[in-house]
Amino acid sequence: MTDTNTNNDSIEQLNERLTRFARDRDWEQFHSPKNLSMALIAEAAELVEHFQWLSEEQSYNLSEEKHEEVSLELADILIYLIRTAERLDIDLLKAAWRKVEINESRYPVEKVSGSAKRAEEYDL
Incomplete structure (x- = not known):
């Protein structure tokens, strides 16, 4: 597993890794813009679930565990967004x-x- 603390701070680098990840698993066949956009919206819905029924103030003051869960949902959204853009050749x-x-x-x-x-x- 690669160290997540390395300096991989560009969208291009992340896109290259995500593309390699999909290709290594022969998943690009499933990564159509339609499927990726559907996955993106599903992940966005999962993000919303973390905030459902919270007050405005509570939404700013998440527990450490909830903060980590929200962080991973946002990462999923970013990943699907980058993959969709890559498949459509959008910068x-x-x-x-x-x-x-x-x-x-x-x-x-x-x-x-x-x-x-x-x-x-x-x-x-």
Whole structure:
């Protein structure tokens, strides 16, 4: 097993390892965008279960055990997200930066500060 404390801090490195993991097990045949996106949403639902019925304050103050469980659910989500992007040849960082720029245009600070409405609910 590889040391999880090594300096593997890029999406590219993680993607390479995940791809190798799937290929070594002959699982890429199952890793279609459809299947991966379904797995991603299932993992997101598992994340939500950890917070169901908690107050806002409780959601910030998880026990050590619950914090670790949430950490692993988030990791599952990230893994499926990276695999889906890889299968569709999408650069996640480039797409995320583009989306931030779009959101900055859709939600100008001077119009939306302190409000949580959807974009179409603002008089922009």
